[in-house]
């Protein structure tokens with residue numbers, strides 16, 4: 311039996327794997343990973359944006375080993391120095407006044423906690439989410455996930471209303487100018503809020519991640535915020551993919567939207583642990599402390615993960631990796647636009663910093679092309695490059711999100727492999 315056969319025999323069918331012949335990764339270093347057959351790959355997906363700085367970053371490995379040698383423990387009931395230190399850093403970076411930080415073990419659990427807070431604070435089980443969104447896979451997170459491919463049927467007691475704005479799609483909204491699009495989405499939101507009980511919150515990704523690295527036009531979030539604050543509805547920014555400088559120009563995704571202030575609740579995960587499981591929620595004390603009973607997370611904020619997060623964040627800030635994401639990401643976007651210009655299968659190259667999407671269509675049409683996306687993934691793998699894919703109701707967008715230490719030479723090498731893969735397809 312191959313490892314893949316054994317996987318199929320014991321892991322659920324819905325835990326998706328990439329590639330016809332799935333890869334078993336054995337080790338990594340810098341921006342590279344190796345598989346069990348000894349093949350080396352340039353990693354342009356970083357375990358779905360979890361490897362934020364680099365594979366086997368010595369500073370993180372050392373911090374983890376040292377903490378593991380002292381105590382491996384739960385996070386609660388006793389004072390936990392690494393957790394407090396990381397919370398102080400995250401609170402200061404968040405932009406949220408009087409911030410409190412609660413650590414979880416995943417992005418799903420972070421969003422779940424954000425919903426717990428918002429619904430308790432507002433005494434309402436009604437929430438708004440964006441169409442095509444992805445927020446996780448718990449009982450409550452699937453019900454705010456608008457992307458049907460990732461939202462199994464759920465009988466959640468949350469009442470979710472989906473709002474236009476995260477993605478243009480291919481319907482009538484696609485034809486509108488940015489200004490008209492914003493007007494239409496705001497009117498839709500006003501209409502929803504005018505015909506519903508008091509909603510608790512609207513949750514949004516500043517750049518839709520699983521949805522194919524698309525972001526709404528500048529000004530949409532600010533216009534939404536104006537409407538929501540009139541109705542007292544909270545704004546939750548899901549920064550699970552967009553946080554920590556990945557988008558280059560800004561540290562958080564919410565800052566990339568003109569006229570938008572800090573969110574009422576911010577959620578994060580993925581990159582901060584560089585592969586260790588850290589998620590969390592930031593909110594002002596007034597919201598964070600609204601729960602009327604104890605609520606802890608046994609593992610969220612456990613000392614070994616927090617040591618990893620502290621070392622990783624320190625490295626990120628000291629080496630200005632946000633600046634590197636802006637510079638190298640900018641070059642990579644330009645290079646990808648140049649090599650795909652006049653390629654009929656490519657509809658668009660888009661992105662901010664090191665969060666880049668390449669949308670594929672059936673040549674000569676505007677129809678999504680998920681078959682081509684899968685074929686490019688396979689061809690890139692054969693060429694020694696790992697990338698991801700995503701998109702709306704179909705999966706036709708190549709997703710590129712390398713570790714933020716990516717060098718110019720590596721960006722060029724990856725772009726060349728992708729060029730070859732696209733040519734083959």
Ligand code: PMP
Pocket residue numbers: 358415416417418419421444445446447515519520548549550551579580589
């Ligand atoms: N929010 C967003 C925007 C995500 O992309 C993801 C994961 N893809 C999650 C939440 C859920 O995070 P996790 O898988 O760590 O639970």
